[in-house]
Amino acid sequence: QVQLVQSGAEVKKPGASVKVSCKASGDTFSNFDINWVRQAPGQGLESMGWMNPNSGNAASAQKFLGRVTMTRNTSIRTVYMELSGLRSEDTAVYYCARMDYGDNGGGKWFDPWGQGTLVTVSS
């Protein structure tokens, strides 16, 4: 049973960068993509991008191109998401989630999710 544990809350100033970690335990780490999803206060869910911990290949959503960087350290089963050029509207809870795909039948889904990391951007 895989679990994802994220780093703690951060407070950053506008223009700064933040790096959030997501550590996997309990199951095979490299076989599944890790996705990043954020949720602004009182708002819905927004996909930011994903990476494959095995290959290191990553892709970000159009909105975050050039601002988000995803990396990993396979020796400690951890994936990182760094967001640069922070602005107030980046204040949100950031979640990592494993992208599962089952045995067959197609389709992918996010399960499980990390507990979330609150990033506050304020001057």
Added chain:
Amino acid sequence: QSVLTQPPSASGTPGQRVTISCSGSGSNIGSNYVNWYQQFPGTAPKLLVYRNIQRPSGVPDRFSGSKSGTSVSLAISGLRSEDEADYYCAAWDDSLRGWVFGGGTKVTVL
């Protein structure tokens, strides 16, 4: 503005059946599976339904998904107070080449 459209709220009394709709387009719901997530305040979302209709182990069969064309629905039968939560639909979008979510529906048990 979310790519997938959900009603902002839905409600029912205990024991009733509540249905949440989620509409999209041919590039997302029309050509890909849809998943549903349940989220309680202050907690991470949890997978509720995947591949349109399948439930992970541990999810009660009171929750059921369906799909027709470019729309999907989540039904909660025998509504219980513990079902009060936000529900989100999600799908891959072939045009955007990314995951898209609905805006979420808050379910209230009256």
